[in-house]
Amino acid sequence: MNEEQAWVAQAQHGDDQAFTQLVEAYQKPVYNLCYRMLGEPEAAEDAAQETFLRVFQHLARYDPKRPFATWLLSIAAHYCIDRLRRRKFPTFSIDEEDEDEPAFEIPDADAPNPERESVRREEKDKLHKILASLDETDRAAIVMRYWHDASELEIAESLGLTVSAVKSRLHRARLALGKRWEESSLQSLPQRRPHESPAF
Numbered sequence: 386m387n388e389e390q391a392w393v394a395q396a397q398h399g400d401d402q403a404f405t406q407l408v409e410a411y412q413k414p415v416y417n418l419c420y421r422m423l424g425e426p427e428a429a430e431d432a433a434q435e436t437f438l439r440v441f442q443h444l445a446r447y448d449p450k451r452p453f454a455t456w457l458l459s460i461a462a463h464y465c466i467d468r469l470r471r472r473k474f475p476t477f478s479i480d481e482e483d484e485d486e487p488a489f490e491i492p493d494a495d496a497p498n499p500e501r502e503s504v505r506r507e508e509k510d511k512l513h514k515i516l517a518s519l520d521e522t523d524r525a526a527i528v529m530r531y532w533h534d535a536s537e538l539e540i541a542e543s544l545g546l547t548v549s550a551v552k553s554r555l556h557r558a559r560l561a562l563g564k565r566w567e568e569s570s571l572q573s574l575p576q577r578r579p580h581e582s583p584a585f
Contacts, residue, residue, distance in 0.1 A: 422469065440460055515562055
């Protein structure tokens with residue numbers, strides 16, 4: 386039994402200190418998942434707190450044969466999906482980054498360049514809008530796969546889907562993201578007037 390499993394077993398038997406250890410170990414990944422799903426720091430903070438409250442309330446139901454992190458993140462993901470479905474205009478933010486889990490990488494040189502930074506901000510805004518258009522479950526699958534490096538099996542367990550359904554959702558979401566990015570890029574190109582030369 387490793388340290389995490391010991392904390393879980395102790396917490397299941399009412400050890401508050403052991404549960405505190407679990408919260409401290411997972412508060413950052415849970416907050417990050419909630420932030421990338423909900424797009425607002427305050428909403429992510431509330432969602433993370435609600436996640437740990439639900440974990441505490443249902444800890445007796447946890448199956449030790451299943452990875453604790455997968456079970457924990459599934460609770461966070463489901464809560465965020467419910468929140469998003471209640472929202473009129475769901476949002477997805479990638480502005481906040483941390484050292485352990487960098488946000489979506491947009492090519493950029495190390496040297497400061499105001500023009501390049503402006504382009505980078507515009508591309509981040511564009512990506513933000515595109516990701517916000519995804520179905521809530523597809524978004525959860527994308528966040529878990531590409532920001533939390535979850536396997537297709539772990540995503541399936543977390544979201545209550547089959548592995549083939551996860552593969553299908555990830556494939557569909559990637560295609561949608563690529564298509565919408567391309568469409569958005571084409572729309573941003575300067576339009577040529579009919580009488581002008583194609584060279585201009």
